[in-house]
Amino acid sequence: MSPSSLWRRAVATPILAGGCGCGFAFSGAAARVGDVQESETVQCPFCGQGNELVLDTSVASQRFTTDCEVCCRPFEVFAECEPGEVLSVEVQAN
Structure with missing residues (x-):
């Protein structure tokens, strides 16, 4: 070759x-590693539309910014997880 x-x-x-x-x-x-990824649907704080997020539950506390799939405005996501389980997800307008 x-x-x-x-x-x-x-x-x-x-x-x-x-x-x-x-x-x-x-x-x-x-x-993918085992079952550490979980899907969650959150509402955009601007337009109210649902957005699907895939969270890596092997990370206990997460904070990141993503864009709404509909209105394209950025919002912040706060997630608390245990391996294989999402404990809480909150969103906040940027």
Whole structure:
């Protein structure tokens, strides 16, 4: 194989099997570790429309900003989780 075909192959199908010590394993866009990801629907504080969030429940306390799927305005998300379970989710206008 030429170097360019090796590069294309590596980019097309990335695989990491915990070699970095992080414990995560994924192939392509199907990244998932056990059942630590949970979906929650929250209402945009601006337009009131529902937005689906996917939360990594292996992180106990989370705070991040995301954009509304409908009105595109940013809002802040605060989530408290236990592995495999979302305890609470709050949203706040930015």
